[in-house]
Amino acid sequence: MQAVIDESTTREPVGLIAGGGRFPMVFAEKARSVGLPVVCVGLTGSADPDLAGYVSKFHWSLPARIGRVIRLFKQSGVKRVVMAGKVQKADIIHKPWKVFTLLPDLRTLRFWFFRKRPDNRDDSLMLALIDEFAEEGLTMDSALDLCPELLVRPGLLTRRAPTAREEVDISFGWELAREMGRLDVGQSVAVKERAVLAVEAIEGTDRAILRAGDLCRAGGFVVVKVAKPAQDMRFDVPTVGVSTVENLYRAGGRVLAIEAGRTIVIDQAQTVALADRYGLSIVAKTAA
Numbered sequence: 001m002q003a004v005i006d007e008s009t010t011r012e013p014v015g016l017i018a019g020g021g022r023f024p025m026v027f028a029e030k031a032r033s034v035g036l037p038v039v040c041v042g043l044t045g046s047a048d049p050d051l052a053g054y055v056s057k058f059h060w061s062l063p064a065r066i067g068r069v070i071r072l073f074k075q076s077g078v079k080r081v082v083m084a085g086k087v088q089k090a091d092i093i094h095k096p097w098k099v100f101t102l103l104p105d106l107r108t109l110r111f112w113f114f115r116k117r118p119d120n121r122d123d124s125l126m127l128a129l130i131d132e133f134a135e136e137g138l139t140m141d142s143a144l145d146l147c148p149e150l151l152v153r154p155g156l157l158t159r160r161a162p163t164a165r166e167e168v169d170i171s172f173g174w175e176l177a178r179e180m181g182r183l184d185v186g187q188s189v190a191v192k193e194r195a196v197l198a199v200e201a202i203e204g205t206d207r208a209i210l211r212a213g214d215l216c217r218a219g220g221f222v223v224v225k226v227a228k229p230a231q232d233m234r235f236d237v238p239t240v241g242v243s244t245v246e247n248l249y250r251a252g253g254r255v256l257a258i259e260a261g262r263t264i265v266i267d268q269a270q271t272v273a274l275a276d277r278y279g280l281s282i283v284a285k286t287a288a
Contacts, residue, residue: 013037013056015078015138017069019085020046022241022266023143023150027084028054030147039076041069046087063087066129067107070136081133082143083235086204107132121184123228126235142233144264152268154260157282158275162255166222166281169194170257173224174285181228187238190253192221205240206247213251222255223248226287227262241266242274249278260284 014031016038018024024040028051031038038055042048043063052058057076061068073081104112117128130140144150162170173191176199180186186200190212197215200208205225212221225238240258248256256275258265263284265271275282 011035011037012080013039013076013078014141015073015076015081016040016055016143017081017083018042018047018051019083019087020048021086021239021243023239023264024048024051024084025054026150026266027082027143027147031055034146036146039073039078041072043085043087046085062103064102064104064108066111066132067105070107070133070138073138074136079137080139080141082141082146084143086239122236123184123232126232130234140234142237144233144237150264150266151261152258152263152265152284154284154286157265157268157272157284158280160276160279160281162222162257162281162283165193166255169222170224170255170283170285173222174226174257177224177226178229178287181226181231184228187228187236188223188225190216190221190223192216197221206243209244209247209251209253212253216252219252219254221253222257223253224257225263226259231262233262237264238262239264239266240271242271245271245274245278245280245282248280253280255281255283258282258284260286262287 014036016024016027018040025048028038032054039057040051040055041059041061042051044060059072111132115128115132117124133140169191172194173189176196177187177189180189180199188200188205188208190197190209198208198212209223225240227238238259240263272282
């Protein structure tokens with residue numbers, strides 16, 4: 001991957017659109033360590049307020065204020081933008097009375113009603129948003145260009161390895177998860193004994209795991225999380241971390257299988273240590 005910015009030759013600020021979780025903070029910390037100025041727009045209700053202490057400039061914005069985000073970046077001389085962190089899509093596009101509760105600006109209304117796209121699946125929306133930013137001279141890059149070390153390497157991460165039966169479920173779930181990704185439905189499936197317990201959709205991986213636990217009270221199931229076959233690394237890259245392990249343990253799952261080289265593991269040392277403490281397996285596999 002080519003770096004977003006060659007930090008040895010320029011100090012042009014990079015824009016960061018920050019959602020929830022640890023990924024935005026990890027990006028901000030890495031940027032600060034290499035002297036790269038970051039202008040961050042934190043999405044209200046999602047971003048960590050502590051980000052303000054790690055970036056050059058910090059602003060809050062409601063998620064439905066595309067015009068405001070663009071304006072803040074342009075005022076600070078930003079030309080390249082990255083996105084990091086979770087945004088609960090269901091809380092935005094399926095919220096009751098969303099026009100009144102989300103307070104969208106005119107740019108967002110124009111985007112929603114007049115920007116052409118085939119549907120409102122994740123990829124369609126994000127690619128349309130990238131085009132919207134490009135109209136203003138803002139190029140969208142992958143946050144991973146600055147911190148590729150977050151992508152997990154292949155191998156067994158934990159002390160406990162999957163059993164032979166769990167390996168069968170991993171193989172079974174892998175093909176299903178890939179197909180769900182190809183359809184842009186979700187990236188994760190939960191399976192046990194070659195039966196599907198839950199398929200991730202708009203709710204996200206953590207809620208899908210908990211739903212699998214409700215449906216499989218005996219526990220011992222496998223969760224498989226993979227990238228889409230044509231994954232755009234600028235957005236929606238599969239991400240796991242401590243909260244994933246906590247939810248897997250709470251739901252009664254035993255194994256987390258992820259795709260090597262295309263999945264972010266946030267705080268990997270802590271995540272693996274927690275899985276070891278709970279007696280869980282985390283394995284990173286390459287696509288067949």
